[in-house]
Amino acid sequence: MTDRPRFAFTIHATDGKARTGEIAMRRGTIRTPAFMPVGTAATVKGVKPADVRAAGAEIILGNTYHLMLRPGAERVARLGGLHGFMGWDRPILTDSGGYQVMSLSDLTKRDENGVTFKSHLDGTRHTLSPERSIEIQRLLGSDIVMAFDELVPTTSPPEVQSAAMARSMRWAKRSRDAFDSGGAHAENAAIFGIQQGALDQTLRGDSAAALIDIGFDGYAVGGLAVGEGQEAMFGCLDFAPGQLPVDKPRYLMGVGKPTDIVGAVERGIDMFDCVLPTRSGRTGQAFTRSGPLNIRNAKFAEDTGPLDPTCACPVCTTWSRAYLHHLVRSGEMLGAMLMTEHNLWFYQALMADLRRAIAEGRLKSFADTFRHEYRSQSERDQ
Incomplete structure (x- = not known):
């Protein structure tokens, strides 16, 4: 591809637990903290790849579960791979499909081999294993492959969480x-x-130790943002990132x-997707x-x-709230497209501001001001 490294993470500055730096890969450099727009089915819905890039995104996310069902991974491979298929030439992270299997499918069997399930699209039976x-x-x-895992609700009994x-x-x-046996792909990804480990500090610590023993290029904090609430999530993040290697990226899924x-x-997280x-734009x-x-x-x-x-995005500098109101209320597809484009710019601008605040040693001030100004619609109407 290029003479860039396969994967290299460099921390440029810290502020408390927060870090800012870069991930260098074959297809480009990702500045951290980074937000990855979600391109579930080989598209960031409603926005062309060039416009996703113009918003500031340096990496996007694709979904194993959805793409294996439609159009099929083998078909995408025959068509030259996901990058060429969708017209995105920068890094792509793919999730393992584990979350979607648990949340979308009619499960029929879960055992040590993997999960056998019925497609939410047509009821056909499939098996998804780590391999x-x-x-x-x-x-x-x-470009960034995620390990296959088993997700259970944080409200599950302790013995279920542990197992x-x-x-x-x-x-x-x-x-x-399985990744290491992937030949040329493993050499470039x-x-x-x-x-x-849900919200349990001991389970999270045991999980981190096992992952470190195996050895990975980066580490995700999984099993959160599944209904436990912000306070509980932050309580877990007060200890979970610190259990992972300091010199590797930390990704909150x-x-x-x-x-x-x-x-x-x-609290020390470097990568996000949502x-x-x-x-919301749609x-x-x-x-x-x-x-x-x-x-x-x-x-x-x-x-x-x-x-x-x-906001300096093309939407805010071109169209009024009145016009966008008209488009959305009329059900015009342009309304969803423009609202989505603005939201992508907002998220990328937020990440740029966070990186700058960390580099300048003023993250607490920035975060406190942001939280003070960022209020719900109901609060603003009072």
Whole structure:
């Protein structure tokens, strides 16, 4: 591809537990803390790849489960891999499919081999194991491959959480072995392990120790943002990132809301992904520095101001709230597209501000100001 390293993580500055740095890979450099827009089915919904890049994204996420079902990993491979298929030439991280198997599918069997399930699309039966998950990610041409794990709710009984964590660590070893046997792909890609253990500090510590013994390029904190609430999530993040290697990237999966991201960065997280900016855009919600805004609200029908006066994105510098209100209320597809584009810019601008604040040693001040200004719609209307 290029003479860039396969995978190299450099920390440039720290501020408390927070870090800012870079991940260098064959297809490009990713500045951290980084937010990855979600391209579930080989598309960041409603936005062209060039516009995703223009917003500032340096890496996106693809989904093993969805792509294995449609159009199929083997088909994507025959068509040249996910990058060429969707027109994105920078790094792609693919999740393992474990979360979607647990949350979307009609499960029929879960055992040491993997999970056998029925597709949510057509009811066909499939088996996803650590080896098959890694094979699919290799066929897609993923730059950062995720180990296959078993996710259980944080409300599960302790013995269920412990058993799932232990099985996830066995699957992590099988994932690592499958990745290492991948030939040329393994020579150009990276693999991350996923820490599990719900909200239990001892289980999380045991999981981290097992993953470190196996050895990965980066480490994800998994099993959070699944309904436990921000306070419980932050309680876990007060100790979980510190159990992982300081010289490797730490990725919090499926997070999240802007205030979640700011708090997680303060606790040492380097990478994030979430469907919120795209999903919210499609439903008429915009993220702004003063909080989320529902453009469907009648009060915006004649509002000539931009979505967010502090935003320099093409949407805010071109169209009014009144026009966006009209598009969304009329069901015009352009409304969803423009709202999504703005949200992607908002998230990337937030990450750039966090990186700058860490580098300048003023993260606490920035985070406190952000939280003070970022209020809900109901709070602003009071």
